[in-house]
Amino acid sequence: MEWNTSNKNNRKVTVINGGHFSNLEEFYDEVSSVLMKDTDWKVGTLDGFDDILYGGFGVFGNGEELEIIWKESQKSKKELGFEATRDFYENKIRQGKPFNIQLIQQKLDDLTSGKGQTLFEILVEIIESHKNIVLILD
Incomplete structure (x- = not known):
């Protein structure tokens, strides 16, 4: 940077x-x-x-x-993108607490179905907010 x-x-x-x-x-x-x-x-x-x-x-x-x-x-x-984001969510699910597994599973399901955001899109959204x-x- x-x-x-x-x-x-x-x-x-x-x-x-x-x-x-x-x-x-x-x-x-x-x-x-x-x-x-x-x-x-x-x-x-x-x-x-x-x-x-x-x-x-x-x-x-x-x-x-x-x-x-x-x-x-x-x-x-x-x-x-997709693969890094999938890995990110799957890792959180494996870790369990303190993460909200149900919410993370929903985000993973959304990603898999083409409705969810990738990490890149999440970072851009955070900046633009x-x-x-x-x-x-x-």
Whole structure:
């Protein structure tokens, strides 16, 4: 990931480089290395990723305008696609508590039937849910 202090819209800019990771854990490492640098906290869950996007305890302020450019997003879309998502849900089901197995099984069933989101789509949705963040898929 790269960090740039601002662009023409006076937003901070960061780059997620899909070439730097091939799975969800490596994505978390990539995000942590820039958005959480100089802190002791590392992203390790989807909820944690959502939390850092509110800002205020990483490298950008709470509600501060941010632009995320996701380079090689098509590579990430493939690698964080159906198979990775299926494995993600199956692993949670195997682990059992504290996970809501019934909910995760429903998400897995939705994915298998073509109605569910992939990890890539979930990550994009999380980013886009933050109105102060602009996502550019490159």
